[in-house]
Amino acid sequence: MTEAQRAALKAASGWYARLCAGDSDTHEQQAWQHWYDADELHRQAWQQIEQLREQLGLLPGPIASSTLRGVDHGRRRLLGSLALVGLALPLGWFAWHSDTRRYWLADYRSGVGERRQWQLSDGSQLMLGTASAAQWHVDGQRRLLRLVSGEALIQSLDEARPLLVETRHGVVRSEGARFCVRSDEQGCRVAVLEQRVEVAPLRHLQAMQPLLAGQQLHFDAERLWAPRANDAATTAWTQGSLIALDQPLGEVIAELARYRHGVLRIDPALAGLKVSGSFPLADTDRALAALEHSFPLRVVRRSDYWVTLVPKV
Known part of the structure; x- marks a missing residue:
């Protein structure tokens, strides 16, 4: 490992600990973005930190700080491990960009164990479950909520512009429905509580299929599973x-x-x-x-x- 790579890894570990501390503001997030964009070595180091984060079990900021930035010899051992992890990473591991990067840049975020609620700019209601994040965009033709990670309860308004909920696996289209969406690496689940939505997997976006109130289904980028009835467990997390x-x-x-x-x-x-x-x-x-x-x-x-x-x- 070169000195430049070592310095980038040290900086990345410091940024991770600061952002995970839970009190970062917009200025600090913009500073991180500037650091991230400034050099390819920075982006590579951040990816390696993300991999280590998975291996450490998503430890919170203060714990991550002591682990990643501990005594000198411990840091040297960790940085050596990071180098090995980086060499082992397959190129496609971050195919949907960086989830951690998207999380910190999202318009709406919740921490581990949190449930948070917001009213969106169009009047729709959004609740995020644990460790979830979403980006919001409105223009003259559509309303777009990009679920970066985790789960959301959405009460959309019925208006001329459809509300599209985008996940890495596909799209949910609503015109006034109340529904839940949960997305992870394996797939996505949508459950309709009121009205109806339409769902399409990423590889077949032109083949929207309806899902009615009281129904839920699982889908991935390739296909939709058969709908099944909601049950008591479907929205229990919202309570x-x-x-x-x-x-x-x-x-x-x-x-x-x-x-x-x-x-x-x-x-x-x-x-x-x-x-x-x-x-x-x-x-x-x-x-x-x-x-x-x-x-x-x-x-x-x-x-x-x-x-x-x-x-x-």
């Missing part, structure tokens, strides 16, 4: 709850993990255990305690940011 209906414990834990900082893991031996119940998303420790009380498992804490569920012996 701060996770409702499991005879659901594998592995899926429940994966959902709870989205609402807490650090790493939450489950022993594979427990992943298929079927669970039903309602769990508070604002207090995931209480949710884990309820699971520990009701099922043959133990919650093992290496720290507040590293928790594993293992079988009770």
